[in-house]
Amino acid sequence: MTFIIEPTNCPCCDYPLEKVGDQLFCRNLACSAQVNGKILHFCKTLGIKGLGPKTVEKLQLQDITEIFYLDKSDVDTLLGEKVSSKLLDEIERAKVSTLATVIESFSIPLIGGTASRKVASVVSNIEDITEVKCKEAGLGEKATANLLSWLENEYQELKEFLPFSFQEAPQSVPGKTVCITGKLNSYKKKADAESDLLAAGYILVDSVTKTTDFLVDEENGASAKRQKADKYGITIITDLNDLLKAN
Secondary structure, three states: OOOOOOOOEOOOOOOEEEEEOOEEEEOOOOOHHHHHHHHHHHHHHHOOOOOOHHHHHHHOOOOHHHHHHOOHHHHHHHHOHHHHHHHHHHHHHHOOOOHHHHHHHOOOOOOOHHHHHHHHOOOOOHHHOOHHHHHHHOOOHHHHHHHHHHHHOHHHHHHHHOOOOOOOOOOOOOOOEEEEOOOOOOOOOHHHHHHHHHHOOOEEOOOOOOOOOEEEOOOOOOOHHHHHHHHHOOEEEOOHHHHHHHO
């Protein structure tokens, strides 16, 4: 019989592990594995192409804010001028990411894409986030606690070095909510469709309620969401391009 000895310290930074249920967690915020994970998630969420694990290692990044203060000559030396130029252009583009995308990028527990979009629908800046606003956005207690804790701690150390100039959603469709059901024919990736909807000023929701404005159902099927939409008299969109062109 083989016995597995439960580790007591993080294999990366040797920090004492904390057991929660059946899982072990390293709570050392300086743990290199966690730092690298946060940097990679940050880059992926913001869509910064070219900043994968090997490049992060080459650039010796220790914090997400360092991404925006890279010296071109240093990057040229490490990656070559052609790659360096493309990477720095990607980083520059990321500075005008939407508020929802920026919030999602910070690796805050329970604050993923859906929660971030909900928060961004009730505030126009990270500084405006409060417990009241989180409740208005429909966040749960744990998600709210995690977000507020991040704001009070990690964000205070980061904010001075963050360069974001949030893209404001167009005012032609203020507060219009959109839910997507089934597969899309007009887009290869659902994420791209969601990105275009957000850029057009729509608010994305995961479920259909009486207050939902549009249901995108390009399969024109009989899903539970479609049945609710028909019941509530919600406008059905069978080609997402039609909705985006109308904006």
